[in-house]
Amino acid sequence: DAKTTQPPSMDCAEGRAANLPCNHSTISGNEYVYWYRQIHSQGPQYIIHGLKNNETNEMASLIITEDRKSSTLILPHATLRDTAVYYCIVRQNTGNQFYFGTGTSLTVIP
Amino acid sequence: EPEVTQTPSHQVTQMGQEVILRCVPISNHLYFYWYRQILGQKVEFLVSFYNNEISEKSEIFDDQFSVERPDGSNFTLKIRSTKLEDSAMYFCASSEEARSIGGYTFGSGTRLTVV
Numbered sequence: 001d002a003k004t005t006q007p008p009s010m011d012c013a014e015g016r017a018a019n020l021p022c023n024h025s026t027i028s029g030n031e032y033v034y035w036y037r038q039i040h041s042q043g044p045q046y047i048i049h050g051l052k053n054n055e056t057n058e059m060a061s062l063i064i065t066e067d068r069k070s071s072t073l074i075l076p077h078a079t080l081r082d083t084a085v086y087y088c089i090v091r092q093n094t095g096n097q098f099y100f101g102t103g104t105s106l107t108v109i110p
Numbered sequence: 111e112p113e114v115t116q117t118p119s120h121q122v123t124q125m126g127q128e129v130i131l132r133c134v135p136i137s138n139h140l141y142f143y144w145y146r147q148i149l150g151q152k153v154e155f156l157v158s159f160y161n162n163e164i165s166e167k168s169e170i171f172d173d174q175f176s177v178e179r180p181d182g183s184n185f186t187l188k189i190r191s192t193k194l195e196d197s198a199m200y201f202c203a204s205s206e207e208a209r210s211i212g213g214y215t216f217g218s219g220t221r222l223t224v225v
Contacts, residue, residue, distance in 0.1 A: 034213060038153070041147070041219070042218050042219065043114075043201045043203070043216030043217050043218050043219050044153060044216045045216065046213025046215065046216075047213075049213060087153075097143070097158060097166060097168075098155070098214070099155070100145075100153035101152065102152060
């Protein structure tokens with residue numbers, strides 16, 4: 001099952017940074033943190049992943065705390081198209097599936 | 111950007127009928143997956159497939175379900191005798207390798223409605 005805790009919903013003003021928190025206090029040393037999002041019942045979309053270090057790509061930045069018990073996904077300049085459910089997932093090392101929780105419903109407000 | 115293609119986008123079927131959901135994974139990917147999402151609920155893993163056999167499946171994936179890669183490009187999910195509770199969005203995904211450090215690429219889904 002999902003090993004992460006996320007707030008159920010958040011709002012963000014268009015053009016501002018959206019910071020989505022995730023707690024994963026029981027993460028194991030070799031487990032990665034992944035972020036996906038789902039826009040209005042479309043297929044989940046991979047955003048970013050990380051192990052220990054902070055990561056950045058064209059979509060977002062991932063900040064992982066030093067103890068790895070929590071992380072934050074940052075969308076630097078949120079747009080209306082970023083309105084979606086964002087899932088923080090810790091990858092199980094006993095299989096190759098992703099366990100999706102309930103995620104955070106992010107609403108970007110004009 | 112490469113895509114996972116799913117057809118049809120919406121299928122309506124009568125209870126007890128067989129349905130086949132089709133997927134064309136990304137061409138150089140070797141691992142294939144089906145997930146489903148009942149309306150308002152979580153995205154759930156069904157099955158993973160590699161080298162023409164199932165590598166992992168969930169409790170949901172019972173004898174009513176089967177998967178097949180009939181040719182070099184298609185990956186199908188068959189539900190033998192549909193039930194009302196099979197109504198859901200079904201997502202296909204693919205990856206270059208199992209336990210890939212990178213993420214999976216999901217298709218846009220097939221909405222299955224069983225009446």
